Amino acid sequence: MDIPSGDTARKRISESTIHRLSRYFRTLSLLEKENFETVSSKELAKREKLTPAQVRKDLSFFGSFGTRGLGYPVAELKAKVSRILGIDRIWRVALVGVGNIGSAMVSYKEFIKQGFHIVKLFDNDQRKIGSNHKGIIVSDIKNLRTELQDDRIEMVIVAVPATVAQYIVDDIVKAEVKAILNFAPINLKVPSGVHVRNENMVMELEYLSFAMVNHHSPKGGGKA
Amino acid sequence: MDIPSGDTARKRISESTIHRLSRYFRTLSLLEKENFETVSSKELAKREKLTPAQVRKDLSFFGSFGTRGLGYPVAELKAKVSRILGIDRIWRVALVGVGNIGSAMVSYKEFIKQGFHIVKLFDNDQRKIGSNHKGIIVSDIKNLRTELQDDRIEMVIVAVPATVAQYIVDDIVKAEVKAILNFAPINLKVPSGVHVRNENMVMELEYLSFAMVNHHSPKGGGKA
DNA sequence: TGCTAATTGTGAAGCATTTCACATGAGTAT
DNA sequence: ATACTCATGTGAAATGCTTCACAATTAGCA
Incomplete structure (x- = not known):
């Protein structure tokens, strides 16, 4: 399906293509540091273990940049890709659940580097509410909906136990937040228009487990 | 390509199928708790937001279970799936890099629940070496290779800065470990036969970012 | 026992993604 | 200028994945 929009008609872009754009962006940043002026699809492909045709096709969905x-x-393509991914700006992110994973995310430097700023924290534990994590005071989860709205939060990271994740997500949806990164191992229900990505580390270990017991050689050498 | 092996010829199984098997396993565990004796592909599909045909096809790669x-x-299929995924056993896992993410992983209950036992920790920071995390003493990363071998470690989680990840992975490979879960945002080089999965949380936020700025409706409602 | 309803297992069809292959355009050197 | 090289951009082919559609099989019931 084509999505007609603003001034251009957009094709449906596959998830794989978008993930590869993220990887191109990372590699382009590196190439920039290495003082490359230009880069060929061949070189980019080599670094990402892809085919040159794949690189060119991916980029061609968005224009002719070469x-x-x-x-x-390099510099120009990097700027274009960051524009396409929407990471040429700051995103206001909140995090719900200041436990193991949540705490790690607050201190995770890659988020800030890429413009994802965690500016609010929520928890339901009285001992945590009011405490300070990296300069942010943990709010009571009771106020989730209102505070998300008041603070114009655009994305929420959910790092709570699976048993309560759906209730929290329902609140997040009510706050009109349209993007959720979910760490709970559960299939969340959200209305259409709300984007959810699931981060499931157990699934990745299970993939490794499968690969080992099956002497499995995934095509392309596995998830990169 | 078919991979002839031991006693049966195995088809190449797609990454998507394997990930769905993980999801089926999770749902089957739930169904078991809810005292379901049997489950149809229709019900399973409904819970996973897939088509019944997809469920049946996935399972059919491995046999006729229905x-x-x-x-x-339910119980039988769950057992079969866990067998296929290789999670009907305990895996001995080591973790390198006891920082933000590393610490979170040590305490992450889902790993243990699924049979992934973190039994060794490594770091290069003198202040961390010798300290106790959840009953495990942090080893000096200098001894990585020998200790991985002595302790018969089968999988390693790499949670170190991108700048040193490759060196550590080279050591892991020398220790003949064949499975690596990598959190560093870098494309690791490993010889064939060594399985690497990359966990990149920034990429998932970038996907959300893309989806938002493009009013993008991914097919199937996005990554589940 | 025979009929009905349910649901699997699976070739084949339909789509989606990747790769091929080549015409096209840009830079360079003589 | 002209020739030569390099590398993009892109239809078309190839490959891979998902869905369809239906024969086959089982349970339940009269």
Whole structure:
């Protein structure tokens, strides 16, 4: 399905393509540091263990960014990709559940580096409410909906036990937040228009387990 | 490509299928708790937001586990799936890098629940070496290779900065460990036969970012 | 025992993604 | 200028994954 929009008609872009764009972005940042002016699809592909055609096709969904005979201008392509991914800006993020994983996320530098700023924390534990984590005071989860709205939060990271995740997500949805990163091992129900990504580390270990007991050689060498 | 092996010829199984098996396993555990004797592909599909055909096809790669007209026996199918995934046993796991994320992983209950036992910790920080995390003494990373071998470690979780990840992985490979879960945002180089899965939380936020700025409706409602 | 309803297992069809292959355009050197 | 090289952008082919559709099989019941 094409999604007609604003000024251009957009094709449906596959999840794989979007993930590869993230990887291109990372590699382009590196190439920039290494003072490359331009990069060919061949070089980019080599670094990502992909085919050059794949790289070119991915980029071609969004425009023509290269020069025939030369390749792609690194700095410019990086800017374009960051624009496409919507990471040429700051996102206001809240985190619910200041437990093991939650605490780790608050201190996770890669988030801030990429413009994802965790600016609010929530928990239901009285001992945690009011405490200070990296300069942020933990709020009472009772006020989740109102505070998300008042603080114009755009994304929420959910790091609570599976048993309560759905209730919390219902509140998040009520607060009109449209993007959720979920660490609870559960299939969340959200209305259409709300985006959910699940981060499930157990599933990745299970994949490794499967690969080992089956002497499995995944095509392309596995998830990169 | 078919992979002929031991006594049966195995088809290449897609990454998606394996991930769905993980999800089936989770749901089957739930169904078992809810005292279901049998479950149909329709019910399973409903809970996972898939099509019944998808469920049946996934399972059919590994055998015929159902009864026509009835469905699948829950307990039995759960056992079969756990067997397929190789999680009908205990895996000995080590963790390198007892920082933010590493610490969270040590305390992460879902790992133990699924048979992934973290039994060794490594770090290069003198202040951490010798300290006790959940009953495990942190070892010096200098001894990584020998201790991995001596303790018959089968999987390693890498939670170190990107700058040193490759060196550590080289050591892990030398210790003949064949499975690595990598949290560093870098494309690791490993010889064939070594399985790597990358866990990249920034990429998931970037996907959400893309979805938001593009009013993107991913097919199937996004990653589940 | 025979009929009905339910649900699996699976080839084949339908889609989606990746790769191929080549025309096209840009830079370079003589 | 012209020729040569390099590398993009893109239809078309190839491959892979999902869904369809239906024969086959089982349970339940009269």
